[in-house]
Amino acid sequence: MARFTLSCLSLALFLTTLVETTTALQLPWSTPRTQVDSLPSQSFTQWMANYARAYEHASDQESRLKIFEDNARFIDSVNAEKRPFKLKANMFADRTKDELRFLRMGFRPPINASNFSSAFMHEYDNVSVPQSLDWREKGAVTPVKDQGFTCGSCWAFGAVAAVESITQIRTGKLVSLSEQELVDCVNTTRSQGCKGGFKEDGFQSIVDNCGLSTEAEYPYRGVSRTCNTEEPSTWVAKIKGYRYIPPNNENALLKAVANHPVAVSIDAGSKAFGFYSEGVFTGECGTNLDHEVLIVGYGITEDGLKYWLVKNSWSTEWGERGYIRMQRDVAAPEGICGIAMAASYPIA
Structure with missing residues (x-):
């Protein structure tokens, strides 16, 4: 499961x-x-x-x-x-x-530990983890996008952002990819366009369809539409699959982010999160996972406060030009706002 x-x-x-x-x-x-x-x-x-x-x-x-x-x-x-x-x-x-x-309402079923194989731990056995990292500085992150006010498509934005980054890391080319293609074309019992969905269904769709269109070829509309089955002139992004990170393990999450950005689910339903402007977020939030974002790095402030650097999909008007820094290595194993509970990344 x-x-x-x-x-x-x-x-x-x-x-x-x-x-x-x-x-x-x-x-x-x-x-x-x-x-x-x-x-x-x-x-x-x-x-x-x-x-x-x-x-x-x-x-x-x-x-x-x-x-x-x-x-x-x-x-x-x-x-x-x-x-x-x-x-x-x-x-x-x-x-x-x-x-x-209500803007970010969602559902989280019980976690099935069988999803997390030893493959992840083996892949990053000997990973060197620098003290800080920002994948934007390495040219592996596209500009912040805006999912809009009428479409619950953060799952597509989380999946696409991760694929954009891993594609750049593997090929050296940073290309903005199509969230709208996932919104229109992924139709499962748990992912239904603007009504919400799962980043892993987005990854699987890209695998099954042998790639994903560019944003220019299949632009974002912010509404669910009929899937355009016309093949684009060029497949610019292909992945082999995706992998889960062991849950409730910020150290494992850190090792993964040291190698590439990671898509994560968080509880974004608190007022403090919604009105966030700047700084390292240490506010109250729960673990009712209802929003998908992308971790693009991590660091530590001059005061010694560790943080995750997170890309959101609410435009550059929100937070720190569309980003939020969230406290890292908190006492709770699930991480702040459940950030370590449901993380995954594509394999290129």
Whole structure:
């Protein structure tokens, strides 16, 4: 039984409720924004202008203002604690905690230990692990992308990002690949386009189809469509398979990342994670895995705080230009936000 994580389920369902109160539902992080952390209503007005947000009725705007003010108080209270990370009123600032979690709702079945063979440990028996590593500096990471507001496709973005990186490491060529092809063409009982899915199903689809199209050939639309079965002019990325990393083992995860970026599942449903702005995230979060991201490196701060460098798919408007640094080597074996629970990578 393959281990898997259902990620970002029901983004589209959430939009149905939000559209009743919002008339300008374009991607709210499509242009550069300024930070708004204070409480007065004029701050909310400025935030609305910054994010091109408009509401159909005055009552809708009033209710969203109250939510905004509640979130701003939360942001201010966390920032006042002088933690190693900061929050800001980003594109999620007019939503409740339940709405934030709904954006990333998912399901995690029991882990089957038989998935984790000795092949992984043998592959990295004699790995040299440097103190810090950033695969972006080695040219193995494509720019941050944006999965959009209406499609629960983080599973496809996680899979594709990992394949883009391993392809560059093996061939020296960094090419942006098609998430939309996976969204349209992977249709299993557990992966259904914008309704959510599993990165491993994405890997398997690339194996079964002998490659993946480029983003230019099969561009992202942010909706589930009929699979385009026309073969592209050139297959630019092929993989032989994929491998799981033993769960709840940050040391094993570190050895893998020292060799290539790794796709991981995390619990991204907390308010602190949603409003993350900068620094090393040490905030409260659980292990209800609901989101797929890519670890592209690791490091240690001047204060000695170890971290994972993680690429998200919420555009460069979120976090540190689309990235988050998450605390590494925590006391819990599953890692912060469950980052060590469900990790895998493609084999090229």
